[in-house]
Amino acid sequence: MNFIARRAASAFTIQLVAKRHHSTNIVANTISNDKNRLRLDEEKYCNDISSPLKEPFGGVLEALAKKTEAEFRNPHMMVSSLQGKLLHQLVSIFRPQHVLEIGGFTGYSAIAMGSALSPKATLLSLELDPKCIEFAQTFVNEAQLQDKVKFRQGPAIDSLAYLGQTITSNANKTKLDADKGGYIQYFDSILKHDLLSEKGILLVDNVLFFGHVYKQAGQISNQVEIDEEKHESASENINKTALKVHKFNQHVANDHRVESVSLPLFDGLTIIRKK
Numbered sequence: 001m002n003f004i005a006r007r008a009a010s011a012f013t014i015q016l017v018a019k020r021h022h023s024t025n026i027v028a029n030t031i032s033n034d035k036n037r038l039r040l041d042e043e044k045y046c047n048d049i050s051s052p053l054k055e056p057f058g059g060v061l062e063a064l065a066k067k068t069e070a071e072f073r074n075p076h077m078m079v080s081s082l083q084g085k086l087l088h089q090l091v092s093i094f095r096p097q098h099v100l101e102i103g104g105f106t107g108y109s110a111i112a113m114g115s116a117l118s119p120k121a122t123l124l125s126l127e128l129d130p131k132c133i134e135f136a137q138t139f140v141n142e143a144q145l146q147d148k149v150k151f152r153q154g155p156a157i158d159s160l161a162y163l164g165q166t167i168t169s170n171a172n173k174t175k176l177d178a179d180k181g182g183y184i185q186y187f188d189s190i191l192k193h194d195l196l197s198e199k200g201i202l203l204v205d206n207v208l209f210f211g212h213v214y215k216q217a218g219q220i221s222n223q224v225e226i227d228e229e230k231h232e233s234a235s236e237n238i239n240k241t242a243l244k245v246h247k248f249n250q251h252v253a254n255d256h257r258v259e260s261v262s263l264p265l266f267d268g269l270t271i272i273r274k275k
């Protein structure tokens, strides 16, 4: 998400591309064994007592979620209803002029955030899969958000570079948005291209990756260097992904340009802002 008008707060989310690594059955099964740590019953209770999104958005998101479950083989990638409400609330509070999302999937978070945008504000969602964009666009239209919520198809790292150039060459400073192919690359690109405004926030999802990041961090705490190639087994994809996320978390923690706080909410949520 995004940025620019100097006085406008910006928000920006990186929705874990890493979730793609557990879309196979074997990995999905391993992940499901760890679901208790996500406190799903408590999340359901919190969702029930949290304000519903107003219509037509609440109904559109409910229909989108049902259709995603029915038609996609990896519906677990979709943000939850409660996460959607949190994103909606944050956009309502920060009132960004531009929101940039990296990883749109079927459009749940884009619509949840888009429905909270102030009149002239916009959201750009970067997504690799054209099928996801086609699906999401139908629901964006149904929510009548088509003038505010847009998708850009392609590898997010390329879109970020494009957005960086657009911003540089745009005299009116109408700037923009971004995502990850390595969270580190996305994070560095966002800062390099100045896509996060002074008052903007960058939200990163899945920074705990079902508890595996914490476990991997413990295992490697005494190692001088992390060797990803040595971590290949049972839940190999999970371990590899967890290591990558751990490296990203350390990368952010060691970057003196930003201040961040990581929370054990959902699958781990980090909130970053520029100092």
Ligand SMILES: C[S@@+](CC[C@H](N)C(=O)[O-])C[C@H]1O[C@@H](n2cnc3c(N)ncnc32)[C@H](O)[C@@H]1O
Pocket (backbone or CB within 6 Å): 015, 016, 017, 019, 020, 077, 078, 079, 102, 103, 104, 105, 106, 107, 108, 109, 110, 126, 127, 128, 129, 132, 154, 155, 156, 157, 179, 180, 181
């Ligand atoms: C966890 S899902 C996003 C969930 C979404 N925010 C929602 O509300 O349901 C991650 C998405 O990132 C997309 N993705 C994966 N690699 C990508 C890349 N290199 N560039 C852009 N999008 C990518 C995937 O196709 C997937 O739809």
